[in-house]
Amino acid sequence: MGILEKIGEIEKEIARTQKNKATEYHLGVLKAKLAKYRSQLLEPQGKKGEKGEGFDVMKSGDARVALIGFPSVGKSTLLSTLTNTQSVAASYEFTTLTCIPGVIEYKGANIQLLDLPGIIEGASQGKGRGRQVIAVARTSDLVIMMVDVTKGEVQKDLLTAELEAVGIRLNKKKPGIYFKQKKAGGIKFNATCALTKIDEKMVQMILHEYKIFNAEVIFREDCTPDELIDVISGNRVYIPCLYVYNKIDQVSIEEVDRVAHLGNSVVVSCNMKLNLDYLLERTWQELSLLRIYTKKPGCAPDFSDPIILRGGASVEHVCHSIHRSIVAVFKYALVWGKSTKFSPQRVGIHHIMCDEDVIQIVTKK
CATH class of the missing domain: 3.10.20.30 (Beta-grasp domain)
Structure with missing residues (x-):
């Protein structure tokens, strides 16, 4: 059984397992196994790994922003509007096949904007050059997730799930967990606050799944088993994200108002050049x-x-x-x-x- 099949089996078992007090230890171990297999899936295959033409873009400027989204949501139009780089835009899907860099000149800063090929469902497992797209997104200082306002919530949830699967955590901070692997002494567990989502037994079971039998773990805040797995894996990146809803000229003003008040959201229309100045200001703020x-x-x-x-x-x-x-x-x-x-x-x-x-x-x- 290959890694993808193993991941599929574990995901099915997690979906069909009832979530209650009796199954929480079993679910914790399953999540640890899932994280382990997904890490293996991300490791480069063969000697040099799969690079992909146009994906090795040198980091330049004062900050790097990755523009990700499903095909035909307006990423190339936005790049062409905000920068002097022309990215081919057309009415069919997968117009952009490689990573196209542009530079936004704003308030004296040069911000590198990367137009990445459209992500499809299953990208984290390598579909549609998804693995290379996501690898570039991991190196950015900010992710702009562009979605079609008419399918906004569905696209946003699917893209977030794909990025979560490969260790990219959007708009989250690092968990307050101190973890250090040791050579001897067993597992030393401590917590500086009351824990409601995890206990010492589950911590030991998750560590044993990773074949770790000597370590020091200190919880400084009430964290979940998933956050502990993130700390043990050590390859998670925490990136701020702006959700940009494009094509607002196609929906009612009430819908635009509702979407505009969602967290970390900006509404724009690339074709009509609406609200792009506010998008630039929000990008500046997020990059600090x-x-x-x-x-x-x-x-x-x-x-x-x-x-x-x-x-x-x-x-x-x-x-x-x-x-x-x-x-x-x-x-x-x-x-x-x-x-x-x-x-x-x-x-x-x-x-x-x-x-x-x-x-x-x-x-x-």
Whole structure:
């Protein structure tokens, strides 16, 4: 029996098993087996694995955004509208067969936008070049999931399930579980809060399924068996996602209003170019990019060419962006902006910056 058949059998058994107190241990072990087989399915076959023409796109710019969705939802039209790259758009499915990169120039930042071929149901098992598409999505800083507003919820649920199956967790944070495998000492289990979804016996059963008999596990929050399996697997990626509902010109204004108020959702019409400016603003917010302006002593700040950094960047990151040798001679920095209590404020190298801060770096003589 191949891996796909084994996955199918386990999925059927999970579906037909009643969920109650008596079966929770059995379901926990089944989910661990399923995660293990899915990890094997993702491993490259043969020596080099299946690369696929046009999929090895070099990461460039200040951030990478992956555009995924079913065929013919308007991904290529959006890429052509937002960037200077022309991606072939037509009324038939699977117009895009390779990964087409474009660059969005917004607020002084260069954001790489990847138009990926349409995903179909079963992509996580390799159907329709799905495995290569999903591998590129794993390397992105943000996923824009584009769906047809007339079939929105169905497409959204199917795509989320396909990405979940290969370890991409959308709009979720890492579980608060400390896990470390050891060479001896058995399984040491502890929890800093009351656990309602899992207990020590289930933790041991899941670890034994992975052939782990010596480990330390500490639960810092009330997590599920699925989240424990994610931590043990160690190959999960947690990516923010924007759900973009296209073709809003084909539905009523009441439906547009309902969809627009769903979580992490943006409504657009690529053909009529409606609401694309708001989509760009939301993309900027989700990527948490910072614009840092530099200032020379006795001169006005240079607002024409900002340094683009990720959210949470410190003065040290700014120094590295200017030149890697500056950190060695750094003395202090003067900062104007939201990150300070007063302007200018003298700060050290670990000071955290905010968007549109102005910095003047003072070095040792």
